Amino acid sequence: MAIQDFEREDLEVLKKEKVPSTFEIKTEPQKKMLKIVSLSPLSSVATFRHLESAETYYLAAKPTSAPAQQRIRIFAGLFGFPAPNLRVTLWDMNTGNKIAEATTNEDGIADITIAAKDPTSTNIVTGVGDRFPIMPQLNPFADIQPFTVWYIVVKATSISDRYARFIGRSIGEPLPHIFWREKPRTVIGILGIRFTFADLIPVFGTMSLRYEIGVSAWCSTPSPRPTHEECCRPEYAAWWDVKVYATNRKEEVKDVLAGRKGFVGGDKINLDYHLKYTITTTGITYDGRYLVKKRCAWEE
Numbered sequence: 001m002a003i004q005d006f007e008r009e010d011l012e013v014l015k016k017e018k019v020p021s022t023f024e025i026k027t028e029p030q031k032k033m034l035k036i037v038s039l040s041p042l043s044s045v046a047t048f049r050h051l052e053s054a055e056t057y058y059l060a061a062k063p064t065s066a067p068a069q070q071r072i073r074i075f076a077g078l079f080g081f082p083a084p085n086l087r088v089t090l091w092d093m094n095t096g097n098k099i100a101e102a103t104t105n106e107d108g109i110a111d112i113t114i115a116a117k118d119p120t121s122t123n124i125v126t127g128v129g130d131r132f133p134i135m136p137q138l139n140p141f142a143d144i145q146p147f148t149v150w151y152i153v154v155k156a157t158s159i160s161d162r163y164a165r166f167i168g169r170s171i172g173e174p175l176p177h178i179f180w181r182e183k184p185r186t187v188i189g190i191l192g193i194r195f196t197f198a199d200l201i202p203v204f205g206t207m208s209l210r211y212e213i214g215v216s217a218w219c220s221t222p223s224p225r226p227t228h229e230e231c232c233r234p235e236y237a238a239w240w241d242v243k244v245y246a247t248n249r250k251e252e253v254k255d256v257l258a259g260r261k262g263f264v265g266g267d268k269i270n271l272d273y274h275l276k277y278t279i280t281t282t283g284i285t286y287d288g289r290y291l292v293k294k295r296c297a298w299e300e
Contacts, residue, residue, distance in 0.1 A: 001055045001164040001192035005225045007216060010166075010180055011058060017184040021048045021064040025172035027207060029073040037088060038075050038143045039126050041204040042111060045069035046171050048188075049151070050198035050257065057164040057190040063197075067115040068149055070202040074102070074110040074126055082108025090114070091132050093123035093144065101130065116202060119151040121248040121281075124204070145205040146281040152201060153245040153256050154213060157194040159268060161238040163224075164192030166216035171201060175212040175274055177293045198257060201279060209279040214292070215240050217270040232296035239268045242275055246284045272299055 003011070022045055029040035047068050048061050072090070076083040084106045090099040102110035114124070124147045127133030133142035154169065168179040168186040176182035188197055203209060217238035219231035230236060243266030247256045255261040265286025269275060272295050276287040291299060 001057065001162070002224065003057055003164045003190055004218065007163075007166065007190070011190060014060060014180060014184050014187060015058075017060075019060040019185055019187055021061055022046065022066060023048075023171050023185075025209060029075075035143055036076060036078055036083065036140050037086075037126055037128060039124065039145045039205065040073045040075065041207050042071040042073040044071070044172075044202045044204065044207070044209075046199055046201040048197070049200045050153075050196070051188065052197075053191045053193075053195035055164065055192035056195075057192060059189040060184075060187040061189065065117075067117045068200040068202045070114045070116070070147060070204050072112050072114065072124070072204065074104065074112065076104045076108040076110070076128075082106070084108055086128060087130070088126055088128060089130055091125040091127070093125050095122075096132055098130075099124070114147070114202075116149045116200070118250040119149050119200065119248045119253065120250065121146075121148045123147065147202070147204050148248050148281040149200060149202045150279060150284060151198060151247050151253055151256060152211065152279075152284070153196060153198045153259070153262075154242065155194075155196045155245070155259055156215070156240050156242045158192065159239040159241050161217050161220045161240060163217075163220065163238070164190050165240070167191050167195065167197075168215070169199075169211065169213045171199070171211055172209045174210065175214050175292075177272070178216075179214055180216060196257070203279055203281050205281070207280065211277040211279055211284075212274050213242055213244070213269075214274045215242075215269060215271065232298070234298055238270050240270070241268050242266045244275070244277060244284075244286065271295070
């Protein structure tokens, strides 16, 4: 499957860019002094987990076996003043197992990173000392926050497109209209006919992440370099069908990857339409297809 001439030119530029297989989503930690010890998300690191394509022209990002990571900031304070040199421990609420421990600095802060190689859903409990805190919901010396790692699968099939296309997706930020030029790090590659890729994405506490998908399907004309008028003829519209599946359970990964479980939502898109989703610890919501930029009179 060929690519259009202008995308071939863009590809030469993209090849000079380093497209990462991991994506850090930073958050602004908030101090919560209602408790002596409190948890706040510092950043999440998602990993590009899987890619398969019926026809691949170019891969910009490569799947990785690196774990997803959740960085957590612990605040310890008493009556608004920081509590330094305080030993704090993180626990998995589901299993009661210790995850990590640290000592607060002079500002009453300790940062801890949790690594996850598989999807999961649990609650993270922090407490003072090395014993699991009693009734962490009510205990002023403890805090509890939800933690979920989602395995998100994107499946796309060309409906009326004779060309291979740039495939892009963004995590935690908007995806630009011409994403491969404006944000090259969002590009998976140039893929054709049909493809599947997967991300492993952690979310913590009250975090809410934007997940957005787009393709560079300008138009499916016989000419690889069409005019604007040709591109906007409805009979030359280039459409791709995109569906998203997800799970937070390790045992469901194979079925979700195959499209047998975990359907979230999808629609058909071209260059001008993106699909948007919202990711939280409790679920993934399909927010629908939206018009990023109106290029042709018939688009709405």
